[in-house]
Amino acid sequence: MNRISRYIPNTLTCCNLIFGCMACIAALEGYSLHAMTYIFVAVVFDFTDGLAARLLKAYSPIGKDLDSLADMVSFGVAPGLMLFRFIHERITDPSITVYPCLLYLFYIAALAIPVCSALRLAKFNNDTRQTTSFIGLPVPAHAIFWSSLICTLTPDCDSVLSVLTTDLSPTILLTVMAVMAIATSLLLVSEIPMFSLKVKSLVWKGNEQRYLLILAAIVLTIWLGIVGIAMTILLYILLSFVGLRSK
Template sequence: MKSIIPNSLTALNLFCGCIAVLSFLCEENLLGIILVFVAAIADFFDGFVARLLKAQSELGKQLDSLADMVSFGFVPGTILYVALLKTTNYSDFSELIENNEYIPFIGFLVTVFSGFRLAKFNIDTRQSTSFIGVPTPANTLFFLTIPLIWLNMEPTDFIFKVISNPSVLIVTTLLFSYLLIAEIPLIALKFKGVGLKENVFRYVLIVSGIICTILLTYLAIPVILVFYILLSIIENISAKKE
């Protein structure tokens, strides 16, 4: 019976992901953004609650991956599909098919590679305390910046024009599809102590993240993620030299 609580949180994650997909397809971007954040919160707490109640189960593990596939796999693919659709002269799926225009479907490569990422995570014992490759929730937050820009900027703004460029969108899609499954160990955010020497990269990441958030607000999301990846690469190189 204890498993009902964490599994309910996982189900909430899945439910929010489903409605978020519809929201972005209908250009209800604010609702979609809120639902993704609710899904992310539910995704964080389902595992935490399961461990707290000692209610971990194989069902919960599999359900969690399936929920993540929707909320953090299908959702970013949908965002990219809509973003690429806006760069064409067509307004919906049927017009794309009728006119043999398939470029917007490239966005769903992120969905495909998210599936590989989640499957890999489930069987990779190396990722019990840290991540190898970009986690799907972090990847989704990166692409959530696109609808945030749609809501907060004008089409004449430089950044709005950048995310409206199909080449930029396609290259970003391919890059982050690769990063999902890349053999890049990322900095573990769990502290085993408070000493500066063993946590210097963690402290740099946290302080930089706070400063970026204050200065850039929602635009800090992609900046922090890119910095996190670069900092992890630097830490790996530094560790190999020692």
């Protein structure tokens, strides 16, 4: 039984990788909702593989490296491809004129997500300061934000955000998204402390930010749907900044 239990965390990590690959395929095919769903499932497996490793005490150097490689695909490449497809669909529309300088900006923004995700994961594996909290935005949170945001902006998604951006110029929308993508990607490799959702106890004291975030996530998702998920990640960043300033 002990020999079998050693393989459980890595098996869960491989499931993360499988759904990450499925998200990449769905993103390339233009199925944003499917890609987002696969990324969310990958997040669940990413959480459970670490939990299983701690409970079973099945740590290994291979498992650590495998986890980073799976995360790179699921939370770096997949959301980057989603943004790339979103941009490509709009700039290839004959009715839309895009200046060459903006075109470079758009594609650089899409590529910034996987590149900075790789740097973030490499940094995490070698940074001893990130045992109980994070330095920089975690890649799963970044992937959740971009996959849900892109999904809400697709024409077949009946969300508040898609309605508000209906009459917005595609060039303006893409420019705003490109700037946001570069900004959030830089947050991945920043030195800004971010709190972790891992808890040592269930008491309120010391877990205020975590409980507020969980409560807000439930309320925002019920109220706004998928766009509420993206707003939850923005709230996570804001709460981390507030926690930083209060120290």
